[in-house]
Amino acid sequence: MGTARGVDPFAESEDQSALRQLARETAQREVAPDSRSRDESGEAPLTVAKALAAADLLRVTVPEEYGGLGYGDVEASIVLEEVARVDVSSAIWCQLTFNGPPRGIQHLGSERLKQQWLPSVADGDALLSIGITEPDAGSAVHQMRTSLTKHGSGWRLNGYKNFSTLGHVAQGILVWCRWPGGSGAKGIGAVVIPTDRQGVSITGVHAGMGIHSATEAEVAFDDVEVTEDDVLIAGDPHNTDAFKVLLGHLNHERCGNASMCVGAAQGAFEYAISHLNDRIIDGQPLADRQGLQWKLADMAIELESARMHLRRAVHLAGVAGTPPPLETAMAKAAANRAAKFVCDESIQLLGGYGYSREYPLERAYRDIRGLCIGAGTIEAQLNYVGSNVARGRSSSSPGWVPQNFG
Numbered sequence: 001m002g003t004a005r006g007v008d009p010f011a012e013s014e015d016q017s018a019l020r021q022l023a024r025e026t027a028q029r030e031v032a033p034d035s036r037s038r039d040e041s042g043e044a045p046l047t048v049a050k051a052l053a054a055a056d057l058l059r060v061t062v063p064e065e066y067g068g069l070g071y072g073d074v075e076a077s078i079v080l081e082e083v084a085r086v087d088v089s090s091a092i093w094c095q096l097t098f099n100g101p102p103r104g105i106q107h108l109g110s111e112r113l114k115q116q117w118l119p120s121v122a123d124g125d126a127l128l129s130i131g132i133t134e135p136d137a138g139s140a141v142h143q144m145r146t147s148l149t150k151h152g153s154g155w156r157l158n159g160y161k162n163f164s165t166l167g168h169v170a171q172g173i174l175v176w177c178r179w180p181g182g183s184g185a186k187g188i189g190a191v192v193i194p195t196d197r198q199g200v201s202i203t204g205v206h207a208g209m210g211i212h213s214a215t216e217a218e219v220a221f222d223d224v225e226v227t228e229d230d231v232l233i234a235g236d237p238h239n240t241d242a243f244k245v246l247l248g249h250l251n252h253e254r255c256g257n258a259s260m261c262v263g264a265a266q267g268a269f270e271y272a273i274s275h276l277n278d279r280i281i282d283g284q285p286l287a288d289r290q291g292l293q294w295k296l297a298d299m300a301i302e303l304e305s306a307r308m309h310l311r312r313a314v315h316l317a318g319v320a321g322t323p324p325p326l327e328t329a330m331a332k333a334a335a336n337r338a339a340k341f342v343c344d345e346s347i348q349l350l351g352g353y354g355y356s357r358e359y360p361l362e363r364a365y366r367d368i369r370g371l372c373i374g375a376g377t378i379e380a381q382l383n384y385v386g387s388n389v390a391r392g393r394s395s396s397s398p399g400w401v402p403q404n405f406g
């Protein structure tokens with residue numbers, strides 16, 4: 001059999017391999033041990049965040065001038081994979097730090113907003129949550145009602161946001177809201193509000209199927225004072241420009257979501273393989289059964305396919321860019337589906353132990369289930385991919401060029 005002589009286009013650099021190693025060791029040492037008890041108690045991963053910060057792992061995407069390492073989406077993806085490999089809830093903290101509001105502030109924010117938030121999120125002293133979804137505006141986000149009304153030289157913010165991950169723990173929240181006079185997608189922009197400001201209140205915390213220690217909050221805004229200093233990007237009631245910029249930024253979050261799915265599935269896959277090798281039935285390890293090897297083969301193929309979609313999307317972002325939308329939508333859908341399949345089959349391969357709370361697989365399955373809904377559902381990704389390919393649009397990567405079938 002000939003050996004491969006080509007070059008892996010997604011091979012990690014020395015720095016990236018070292019970052020993966022650091023993230024793996026830190027996750028194994030600091031994240032894994034209490035992950036089950038946090039899942040049982042619902043305690044937020046505050047101690048974990050401190051440990052990740054101490055290992056410099058929360059600095060990954062923050063620019064160097066604000067105390068970060070200045071890396072891009074590839075490195076964010078590496079850390080997210082490794083932390084989610086042992087605990088998705090803890091990876092969510094990294095996700096909010098790498099691909100949530102700080103990324104928006106870094107690209108769009110004023111110097112004042114950058115100074116206010118970026119050094120403290122890099123140090124693990126602050127967390128920013130995301131306020132986009134509302135009861136009547138989930139997938140149809142342009143139906144949002146949360147709005148600014150003019151008040152003196154600034155505004156007053158009124159509205160209600162649902163499913164804001166770790167909103168009850170965060171020091172600040174990035175709120176998508178409507179500027180005066182806007183309707184539909186026109187006039188939607190975003191502000192960043194400290195959660196201790198008068199008029200901001202946590203009205204509930206969801207009890208979800210999974211992600212128990214990084215659950216979602218309901219946040220109300222009651223006549224909250226907003227000044228020019230709080231504005232991330234202003235909505236113009238005459239156009240959808242700001243809304244489009246904000247939507248584009250979600251591609252970071254979607255790649256982060258896909259990274260957590262790949263990482264969690266990888267962890268479940270490794271656990272199942274180890275179990276099959278250890279479990280002896282009729283004098284033979286289960287891993288020797290061809291029927292089970294075929295399952296492993298299908299799992300490996302699904303997982304690697306999703307990983308390649310993801311790698312392509314994050315590599316296309318470059319160091320300072322944003323992952324392109326079509327590749328990102330494909331990566332998120334592929335990773336969500338692969339994680340569902342791989343975690344489900346891993347449970348099956350462990351039999352009763354897979355189903356038991358004493359083993360980590362049922363937790364991984366419950367956790368990734370939420371990732372298939374957050375950051376845009378699988379169906380929302382399929383809508384985007386389908387509507388684009390139906391119009392003959394194709395990926396921007398050189399690997400997939402339009403064909404002329406005429």
Ligand SMILES: Cc1cc2nc3c(=O)[nH]c(=O)nc-3n(C[C@H](O)[C@H](O)[C@H](O)COP(=O)(O)OP(=O)(O)OC[C@H]3O[C@@H](n4cnc5c(N)ncnc54)[C@H](O)[C@@H]3O)c2cc1C
Nearest residue numbers: 130131132133138139163164165370373374375376377379
């Ligand atoms: C774990 C988790 C974390 C989250 N974190 C945050 C957060 O931090 N901040 C935040 O703002 N939000 C967050 N969300 C909310 C999330 O973004 C929304 O739940 C999601 O966008 C779907 O909106 P919805 O729940 O209103 O469902 P709906 O939009 O009502 O959708 C219901 C179903 O219909 C499908 N559907 C809807 N429209 C279409 C269509 N046009 N074509 C085909 N199918 C369609 C959907 O795919 C879904 O299956 C989180 C959700 C979860 C589960």
